[in-house]
Amino acid sequence: MHFLLLFSRQGRLRLQKWFTPTPEREKKKIIRDMTAMVLARKPKTCNFLHWMDLKVVYKRYASLFFCLAIDDQENELLALEILHRYVELLDKYFGNVCELDIIFNFEKAYFILDEFLIGGEVQETSKQTVARCIERLSSLRNSCRRLRL
Numbered sequence: 001m002h003f004l005l006l007f008s009r010q011g012r013l014r015l016q017k018w019f020t021p022t023p024e025r026e027k028k029k030i031i032r033d034m035t036a037m038v039l040a041r042k043p044k045t046c047n048f049l050h051w052m053d054l055k056v057v058y059k060r061y062a063s064l065f066f067c068l069a070i071d072d073q074e075n076e077l078l079a080l081e082i083l084h085r086y087v088e089l090l091d092k093y094f095g096n097v098c099e100l101d102i103i104f105n106f107e108k109a110y111f112i113l114d115e116f117l118i119g120g121e122v123q124e125t126s127k128q129t130v131a132r133c134i135e136r137l138s139s140l141r142n143s144c145r146r147l148r149l
Contacts, residue, residue, distance in 0.1 A: 003020070007064070
């Protein structure tokens with residue numbers, strides 16, 4: 001995997017995770033290109049497209065587009081499953097995740113992603129294991145907040 005982007009139907013970037021080193025200027029160009037290409041596609045078209053030497057896999061969930069770039073020889077269906085698993089993890093934590101959950105709790109969305117993927121590779125396939133890690137972090141944060149009060 002090279003990068004994962006989450007953006008709204010209006011083209012607003014909500015989350016970005018880069019798994020390969022990319023200069024800032026190139027990141028901005030990639031984000032602009034990805035949002036323009038994905039938003040321009042018709043709803044009934046295929047969720048896979050070729051861009052430069054990469055395959056881009058995207059899926060729309062409610063008002064958010066989840067976009068993942070993989071190497072050309074990688075399996076598109078597996079990438080689509082990774083996107084779906086991430087959405088399931090977000091749903092489990094937030095209870096039917098929406099764009100506002102990502103906007104106001106972006107650090108939790110990044111944490112969930114980091115528990116699931118590391119360095120562009122799936123770290124943990126079990127939803128239950130990832131959910132337990134997230135619950136432990138939440139309880140640890142709550143206890144730290146109580147200690148500060």
